[in-house]
Amino acid sequence: MRITTVTCLPCPSPLLLLLVQLLLRLLLPGPEFVGAASPCPTHCSCSNQASRVICTRQSLDGVPESISVNTRYLNLQENSIELIKSDTFKHLRHLEILQLSKNKISQIEVGAFNGLPNLNTLELFDNRLTLVPSQAFEYLSKLRELWLRNNPIETLPGYAFHRVPSLRRLDLGELKKLDYISDAAFVGLVNLRYLNLGMCGLKDIPNLTALVRLEELELSGNRLEIIRPGSFQGLVSLRKLWLMHSQVKVIERNAFDDLKNLEELNLSHNSLHSLPHDLFTPLHQLERVHLNHNPWVCNCDVLWLSWWLKETVPSNTTCCARCHAPPGLKGRYIGELDQSHFTCYAPVIVEPPTDLNVTEGMAAELKCRTGTTMTSVNWLTPNGTLMTHGSYRVRISVLHDGTLNFTNVTLRDTGQYTCMVTNSAGNTTATAVLNVTAADVGVSYFTTVTVETVEPNEGPTVYAGVMNSHNESYVITPSGHQWRGGGSYHRLLFVSLVLVLVPGHPAHLYCAHHC
Numbered sequence: 001m002r003i004t005t006v007t008c009l010p011c012p013s014p015l016l017l018l019l020v021q022l023l024l025r026l027l028l029p030g031p032e033f034v035g036a037a038s039p040c041p042t043h044c045s046c047s048n049q050a051s052r053v054i055c056t057r058q059s060l061d062g063v064p065e066s067i068s069v070n071t072r073y074l075n076l077q078e079n080s081i082e083l084i085k086s087d088t089f090k091h092l093r094h095l096e097i098l099q100l101s102k103n104k105i106s107q108i109e110v111g112a113f114n115g116l117p118n119l120n121t122l123e124l125f126d127n128r129l130t131l132v133p134s135q136a137f138e139y140l141s142k143l144r145e146l147w148l149r150n151n152p153i154e155t156l157p158g159y160a161f162h163r164v165p166s167l168r169r170l171d172l173g174e175l176k177k178l179d180y181i182s183d184a185a186f187v188g189l190v191n192l193r194y195l196n197l198g199m200c201g202l203k204d205i206p207n208l209t210a211l212v213r214l215e216e217l218e219l220s221g222n223r224l225e226i227i228r229p230g231s232f233q234g235l236v237s238l239r240k241l242w243l244m245h246s247q248v249k250v251i252e253r254n255a256f257d258d259l260k261n262l263e264e265l266n267l268s269h270n271s272l273h274s275l276p277h278d279l280f281t282p283l284h285q286l287e288r289v290h291l292n293h294n295p296w297v298c299n300c301d302v303l304w305l306s307w308w309l310k311e312t313v314p315s316n317t318t319c320c321a322r323c324h325a326p327p328g329l330k331g332r333y334i335g336e337l338d339q340s341h342f343t344c345y346a347p348v349i350v351e352p353p354t355d356l357n358v359t360e361g362m363a364a365e366l367k368c369r370t371g372t373t374m375t376s377v378n379w380l381t382p383n384g385t386l387m388t389h390g391s392y393r394v395r396i397s398v399l400h401d402g403t404l405n406f407t408n409v410t411l412r413d414t415g416q417y418t419c420m421v422t423n424s425a426g427n428t429t430a431t432a433v434l435n436v437t438a439a440d441v442g443v444s445y446f447t448t449v450t451v452e453t454v455e456p457n458e459g460p461t462v463y464a465g466v467m468n469s470h471n472e473s474y475v476i477t478p479s480g481h482q483w484r485g486g487g488s489y490h491r492l493l494f495v496s497l498v499l500v501l502v503p504g505h506p507a508h509l510y511c512a513h514h515c
Helices: 014-027 300-312
Strands: 045-047 052-054 073-075 097-099 121-123 145-147 169-171 194-196 216-218 240-242 264-266 288-290 323-325 349-351 356-359 364-366 376-380 396-398 404-406 415-423 426-437 447-451 461-467 473-476 495-499 507-511
Touching: 300 415, 356 364, 364 426, 376 396
Parallel strands: 052 073, 073 097, 097 121, 121 145, 145 169, 169 194, 194 216, 216 240, 240 264, 264 288, 356 426
Antiparallel strands: 045 052, 364 404, 376 415, 396 404, 415 426, 447 507, 461 473, 461 495
């Protein structure tokens, strides 16, 4: 009889079986994983489990198919792609960086970037776009960087980027065909930190007031020639401003007053001869200024700049700029000059303010015109307040030409005002008295008239608005027709208004005391 020996092993515990099953799921693809990772497209290289796909320099005329849904980085640069069709990338919901630069793209269809909720960076530079593909940017809620440089884009229309308010960096450099920028082009970009408009052939600085969080602005390589006051209005967060190689000849008084947080200013490689007195004084955060490679004329007009450099960069006054003229000072650093090099004279006021009699509620101006824009102009009010350009008062302001402007005067404004003009040699003052009398209670300076319908053939027209002491109003049209409320009239005030009429829409005429 044969005896068979059977060895019995202990049964594995349920916990051990569970661990084995989990390990097998990780090592062997199950049904739910089939097709999750597509093979790498032809002519492309893939890495990091197909999360990085690179298809550069392959003469591709379209976006390859079968790109893995796991892709986070897709590089299609330096190919021959001409058109991006709608829904081209809709399956790449994890995509974060899309590089389409250096192709031949001339058209991007609406919906081309559908299905990309995580896209962070979109590069489209060096293509053939003639329009900003605004509608294609819909639903790119996480887009932070948009690169459109070196495209033959001709216009930047209003609200061109309002669909991507999340943008932090916008590169519009080298738009050499650009000939129009709407005043509303940048409306909606409330989070933008960096804007490049360099080498766009700009002759004027566009309206940038919507960019309240902008920190860095590149304007180099343009044809600006003159920088005027208000050019940087609203840019309260700007820290860096580059204006190199921009053919700048003149920077007018108060041009930088809005840039209270500016830290770095580059004006090198321009055509500047001098700068207005105390141009940098309002820039309390300014630490670095680049002034080299300008034809500086070293006379009394730059003496203040020498003093400013000595105070701001006392350890290195040779950092910034050299004199180009006169011959005796050519090659000298501006920061090394002092008053002994010049014979300077106090400024001249060519149009001093004159006494003014006005009625309460009216607008008023006290002029103080100097012989040169290289001076600074401030005003001392009757109560001892020093008014400078950019200082905030509800009704009173100093305009960039030195005029003291009142939007509407009150009885409290009566008194003597002193205009103080300053240059490196000293101050010159002139005074004027503002007399304010009480307004006639029978006259109202306000009128509001509503036009319910506008005929299609009507356009911008001048109307006369009237209101009496009984709050009754009417408007006299150019044809003599009166829109009125009836009743007796006391003393009437006539004013002219320009009303822009839009056919089919109601219009409103409103006139205050200063219109």
